[in-house]
Amino acid sequence: DSGVTQTPKHLITATGQRVTLRCSPRSGDLSVYWYQQSLDQGLQFLIQYYNGEERAKGNILERFSAQQFPDLHSELNLSSLELGDSALYFCASSQGPAYNSPLHFGNGTRLTVT
């Protein structure tokens, strides 16, 4: 058990809808990262937050947004969903903003857009 908790585990929704994915980092970790994993793309970095502030941005679509709250949990909001957004979404956490320490991953949320 990595200590990173993601909810829900599964999400099925229709095109055009909006969903929110939630992540609680490991105790003591201040950084939260969001990744998308699809069969043809592998693990793609979306965004990082450190202690409530955006730290780095990757290949995140404008329809997607994220935030980290004062209690350090994070939410990833996906709107105007398309079929191609179906994927596994992982959250990971680490202690610092840019340390050479490993990221610890949750077990992901599987999103299916129909």
Add this chain to the structure above:
Amino acid sequence: EDQVTQSPEALRLQEGESSSLNCSYTVSGLRGLFWYRQDPGKGPEFLFTLYSAGEEKEKERLKATLTKKESFLHITAPKPEDSATYLCAVQDGSSNTGKLIFGQGTTLQVKP
């Protein structure tokens, strides 16, 4: 641009048959190279971090090594429970972020 390439894409071994997985990388300034194991439907599980060329790390039947351009994950006498996808990732020291750039992974199947 940072890039990580893993080979082979898939590997089938008999139990006890040792082999190696390769990870080639291009990065501005390597802060760390990471190996993860991922089981189906689960998140990646951290295995090793390597920081400089010549470094080696071991854990049970796994041994990771690092050169200036690539890393190898050696699997000695594998067992069926070693079957998983192995992911390699790099952390770029020239960027002020802890994000990891991942390769596509090598899916290992070990048959009894």
